[in-house]
Amino acid sequence: MGIFSKTCEYAMRSVFFIAHRTSDGKKVGIKEISLGIDSPEHFLAKILQSLSKQDIVKSAKGPNGGFYMDEANLKRPLADVVKAIDGRKIFTGCGLGLSYCSEINPCPLHNDFKIIREKITKMLEETSIENFNENLNLGITSLKK
Template identity: 40%
Template sequence: MLSNTCKYALRALIYLGKFSTDDKRIGIKKISEDLGLSSPFLGKILQNMVKQKLLVSTKGPNGGFSLAKKSSEISLWEIVTKVDGEEFFTNCLISLEPCKSHDPSKPLCPVHAQYEVLRGQIRSFYKETNLELISKDIDKYEDLVKL
C-alpha cells in the first residue's frame, strides 16, 4: 500500500502537471482547496518534492509551485520512490519484508510466484505512466475525475 503522504504527493503533482506552466505557478492555498487537503501537511509534501527536484517553488505574491521538468518526464515511479521508497515494489505480500532479504534456507511465501508476476506488471505501469498521460486521460473524463 502507498502511504497517504505518497497518495497526496501523486494527487498534487498530477494537479500541477495539469494546471501549472513554466510561467504560471500555483499557490499552496489554491492547491489545498482544490484537492481538499490540509494546507500545512500539503506544504511539507510539496517542499519535499522541491528538495527531490520534482517541483520548483517561488515565494511572493505571484509565487507558488510548478513542475521542475516536463510532465512527460515525471513518471509515477519517480514520485512513489522519492516519497515511499521502493518498498511498495519489493515487499512480500504476506511477510511485509523485501523478497530480496529472504533467507534462502527457508521456503518462500505461498503467493510469491504469483505475486512476483503481478508486482512486475505494477512496476511497469508505474514506470511507464507519466503525468502527461494522466493529464490527457483526465481531459477525457473531466466530468468524472475529481483530483
C-alpha cells in the first residue's frame, strides 16, 4: 500500500491521461484510457463513473462519446480527485489511526506527522490538474511504461 489506494492511483492517472489526450477538444474512450494508464478496463469504468458523478471529469455516451474535461475541471486541484476516491483521511487523519488525536491530545507522532500532512495537502491543494498536465504535455513527465 502506498500513500493512496490503488483505486485512487488509477483515478489520478486517468485524470492526467484524459486531460492530456483531450486538450484538442476531442474525447477519449475507456478502452484507450485503460490501455494508456495500464489499468483493468471495467474497474476503471467504475472509477470514472464515480469521478463523472462528482464532476471531476465529463462524459458523453454514444458514438464519438467518451471522457473529457472542461476548463473548470482542469482547474480543480488534484486534491479533489483524492478526496473523491480516498476521502479526507490523508489530509486530516492521525498517523497512528487514533481518532481522538489532536493538538490538545497529541499522539507520539502528532507533531512530526502534522508537518507531513501539511506538505501533502499543500502539494495536492495548490496545484491544479492542469498544472500537473503541463509537464506531461511537454514530454517532461510520463504515464507510460
